[in-house]
Amino acid sequence: MAQKTKATVLIVFLTLGWSLTGHTAETLRADQLKRLESGEPVVIPIDLGDKPGQEFEMYGLIPATPEYVYKSIVCLEDYPKFMPNMEAIDILSRDANSLLVNYHLALPMGQSKKYRLKITHSKQGSEYRLDWVQVAWPEISESDSIKDTQGYWHLRADPRFPGKTFVHYRVYTDPGSIPFGFGWIVDVLTRLSLPGVLESTSAWTQEKKVSCR
Helix, strand or coil, X not given: CCCCCCCCCEECCCCCCCCCCCCCCCXXXXXXXXXXXXXXXXXXXXXXXXXXXXXXXXXXXXXXXXXXXHHHHHCHHHHHHHCCCEEEEEEEEECCCEEEEEEEEECHHHCEEEEEEEEEEEEECCEEEEEEEEECCCCCCHHHCCCEEEEEEEEEECCXXXXXXXXXXXXXXXXXXXXXXXXXXXXXXXXXXXXXXXXHHHHHHHHCCCCCC
């Protein structure tokens, strides 16, 4: 497991797609940029009203090039080595710009969840993007899985942060039916895991051990 180092997390809301409508480094407030530069994690939950689940957006800095961070997150085979709660990943299919994968999560108190994702990734100019949406996994029961998750990584350089990647991470998760007394699973799958996702990815990029070529 990679040693987790401190990374910056700023979490706000956004929609999917290359046409970004949320904050950018240029539109963040001065106090938010100060947090970004100092490495202080900031998590802001989004009010979804009556919609089930939780949704967040995350901004951060990783001390590596966007190209290398992209290479690290596209190599999903490595995720069990550094991603929080990731027990195993099955790569079902892969082509130049997409993957079909099964996630296996190991959670506290002996709990586990698994689900199937369609992942697409691409480059536009000097910016990189990885998106995921949950797809059906008919062979498993609803209680073993979650109801829905989708989101993305958006990576780019920013001249104000030389030598670092400006990371924009968005995630929505609806865990579905949760047994009585296990409501904490919702937080583990969303709010509580977010800083660790960025911190662990940052640490992993420093180890320079990405296995994919």
